[in-house]
Amino acid sequence: MTTVNHTGFSHTVFHLLGIPGLEDQHMWISIPFFISYVTALLGNSLLIFIILTKRSLHEPMYLFLxxxxxxxxxxxxxxxPQALALFWFQAGEISLDCCITQVFFLTSTFMSESGILLVMAFDCYIAICYPLRYTTILTRTLIGRIGLFIFLRSFTTVFPATFLLKRLTFCKSNKLPNTACKDIVLAKISCDDIRVNIWYGFFVLMSTLVLDVLLIFISYVLILRAVFHMPSQEAHHKALNTCGSHVCVIVLFYGPGIFSVLTQRFGRHIALYVYVLLANVYVLIPPMLNPIIYGIKTKQIRDQVVHMLFPKQK
Structure with a gap:
């Protein structure tokens, strides 16, 4: 269970505790987890299938979607799935390598989604401000390069963090008060100085998520300026409706994260289980609601879903 290095004992197997203080409620808590996950699987899989199989949807907005x-x-x-295994079967044991791998994929995927939301804001800006040049600016080649850049940015910024975790000695405890391995949760049970981890995490936060939010804000300032210069109310409504779904998704994605950070910073008397629940919200809610939002607000996708589910109806 443990290995020895130059600083002493270091745990190589950890135990996830789930929601601290609510262990007797794990079975009930698992219900919204399960429903949200099944909804996310079905909704996003259907969305991907429709976009990839319908040539009429092979446009920049839908490719980003x-x-x-x-x-x-x-x-x-x-x-x-890890959380459900913990809630249902008390399967909270996880090795250090698996834990760090989970940290890598969770963090890099979160950053990738932030990057995609940024380019979707850019897509809205081009669609509203340069509608006649939309398809010539956002070519498939450019979209492919953007997707590759988003992946490489996430990979290159998170990859060093895994080595910073790997170098630590975990001799304080092997209990992780969470439903999954998180960077700072794992680092806090180390016996070593984690200032490098903290500062690198701050650098990653500022150079990715904070920068993305700032650029999204600038994009929408430019979009609103262009909208208010349009001559008619109908043009205003059409332009704002183009970005309505994206704004809802942005609020769902960044809102819980910002609220969680503020709670941790200023809510010193809030119970630990509140922090853990908030940390899970951004993983549960956006993947579940994003396909529903775009399915309801985007006519082309809505029509394709109706045609697929009710093929005899026109």
Whole structure:
């Protein structure tokens, strides 16, 4: 169970505790986890299938949406099956290598989704401000390069963090008060100085998520400026409706994360289980609701879903 190195004993197997303080409620808590995961699997898989099989949807907006749905599938799969195994079978044991691997995929996928939301804001900007040049600017080649860049950015920024975790000696405890392995949760049970981990995590946060939020905000300032210069109310409504779904998804994705950070910073008397539940919200809610939002608000996708489910109806 443990190995010896130059600093002493280091745990190589850890035990996830789930929701601390609510262990007797794990079976009930598993219900929304299970429902959200099944909904995310079905909704995002259907969205990907429709976009890939319908040539009429092979446009920039839908290709970015396909990337978002794929990322949502990976993000929810990174954590929910592990949480369900813990809730149902008390299968909370996880090795150090598996734990660090989970940290890598969870963090990099979260950053990838943030990057996709940024390019979707850019897509809205081009569609509203340069509608006649939309398809010539956002070519499939450019979209492919953007997708590759998003993946490489996430990979290259998170990969060093795995080595920073791997170098630590975990001699304090092998109990992790969470439903999954998280970077800072794992680092906090180390006996070593984790200032490098903290500062690198801060650098990653500022250079990815905070930068993405700032650029999304700038994009929408430019979009709103362009909308208010349009001559008619109908043009205003059509332009704002183009970005309505994206705004809802942005709020769902960044809102819980920001609220969780503020709670940890200022809510010093809040119970630990509240932090853990909030940390799970951004993995449960966006992947479940994103395909529903786009399915309801995007006519082309809505029509394809209706045609697929009710083929005899026109």
């Amino acid at each position: 396909c990337m978002l749905a794929t990322t949502d599938l990976v993000l929810s799969t990174c954590i929910v």
